[in-house]
Amino acid sequence: MSENRVVQGRMVTAETLAELIEGESVMEAESIEEADRACPDCGGSVLEVGYMPSVTEFVVGRKCQDCDWSETDGD
Numbered sequence: 001m002s003e004n005r006v007v008q009g010r011m012v013t014a015e016t017l018a019e020l021i022e023g024e025s026v027m028e029a030e031s032i033e034e035a036d037r038a039c040p041d042c043g044g045s046v047l048e049v050g051y052m053p054s055v056t057e058f059v060v061g062r063k064c065q066d067c068d069w070s071e072t073d074g075d
């Protein structure tokens, strides 16, 4: 299975998806998974990725495939 997914018309890898959610580059990202929920804004599919924004942090970010909505479980 390919790691690449399409988000808002762009092909993304786990790392570029994490960067879209974080708004800046990340240290490391795990693989992309389908989140078990729909986007609260548009009802689209939501992808989930765990990543490290810095050496000491690990967060799980979620991003809609169809619109700008995203969130993280970090602070």
Ligand SMILES: [Zn+2]
Pocket: 039, 040, 041, 042, 043, 044, 064, 065, 066, 067, 068, 069
């Ligand atoms: Zn959406």
